[in-house]
Amino acid sequence: MIRPPGKYFEELPVGAVVQHYVTRTITEADNVLFTTLTMNPQPLHLDAEYAAQTEFGERLVNSMLTLSLLVGLSVYELTLGTLVANLGFSEISFPKPVKHGDTIHAESEVVTRRESKSRPEAGIVTFEHRAFNQRGELVAQCRRSALMQKQPANKESS
Template sequence: MSQSSGTARPPGKYFEELPVGAVIRHYVTRTLTEADNVLFTTMTMNPQPLHLDAEYAAQTEFGERLVNSMLTLSLLVGLSVYELTLGTLVANLGFSEISFPKPVKHGDTLRAESEVVARRESGSRPEAGIVTFEHRAFNQRGELVAQCKRSALMQKQPAQKQPVHKEPS
């Protein structure tokens, strides 16, 4: 079925379905591999040896290469898409308060949750509202490894079309 036909409901949540305090625990998890880290790091032109050079990283306090934190952030947001914004997001407006309390290593499996921390009507778009999410990623040991706040312009639920009733002639 075509997404543009308007007959299928997207899996993401509309503005009205996102009250402050709602917590969504995302179903999909992801194990990060060495290949993921090397590909992302080189594609984004980041020459940081902590991500690419095993000999260099072995001499650091971590003793091994770490996953690029921008990959961790991207994965955190990506894990939230299906249950939160797929088909209902108008635009990302910004990210703030990004932190990485623990390093992510090759082989770590991340899970994510999102909390609605603020929301308001859009002043310029009556068909949308602004929602602020706090996204959190945890590794397989339950340790918080990343968090951020994200402001998003979200669609409101479409108005239901009323059936047209014709008067009998």
């Protein structure tokens, strides 16, 4: 069996920080598609004339797209093939707006971890995910609790 690229519970000590390699530039098309697919009629995301009259002067990227992108950017290095389930999100914030054309990069920190009481083959890890734009400004952060697989007992090398 090929080892998944995500990390097992044992590989996620408290305090570990992972800089995620993949970045993503958010386009106008991304924002319009996501906003309409999720049935969000907020004109700040869809109506250029409306948005021009706001304090921002232009349309902003839907914050739910920003949050989804933040978590998605973390998958390859953290949870791909090793996640059992997402357990919840908390402390979500968007300190700066994201605009069309912004390029987002992310980092994640392990803030807590514990053995699962009901599943001896798994543990619970809380990540703090942080997204930054191309200027290094923090644009989103959240805490995510995840049920993570432990390393298989007879681990094979890849």
